[in-house]
Amino acid sequence: MDFSKITILSAMKKRLAWLGQRQEILAQNIANADTPGQKAKDLAPLDFKKLVGRENRQIAMRRTNKSHLTGGFKPPRDFDENETKKPYETAPAGNAIILEEQMMKLGKTSADHKLMTELYKKHMAMFKIAIGKA
Secondary structure, three states: HHHHHHHHHHHHHHHHHHHHHHHHHHHHHHOOOOOOOOOEEEEEEOOHHHOOOOOOOOOOOOOOOOOOOOOOOOOOOOOEEEEOOOOOOOOOOOOOOHHHHHHHHHHHHHHHHHHHHHHHHHHHHHHHHHOOOO
């Protein structure tokens, strides 16, 4: 069974990928906290409606006959990285990264990642029960 074709699991994988990429960007912000002229970066929020919405992508249909029309599928793009437009404070050297803010974002990202992995594990356990492997 191909679990990547199950909508809820593919949405969870996409969210986990977004959280992983956000964690990398936040770590870069923290690493460059003392770099003059550096501004904090973050990912654009992941829009759930866009992720599972039907208006932005087409669903690939299974062809059982060569005379059937094929449906197209547009794979989702990578996540957009945004620079903070209006930082709360800026150091005299032009640095606009606030460590406390970045650490709070990192903590929330970590908690969200843990939640997603637990949800993924629960769904996989339900599949195992359904097929009689549990």
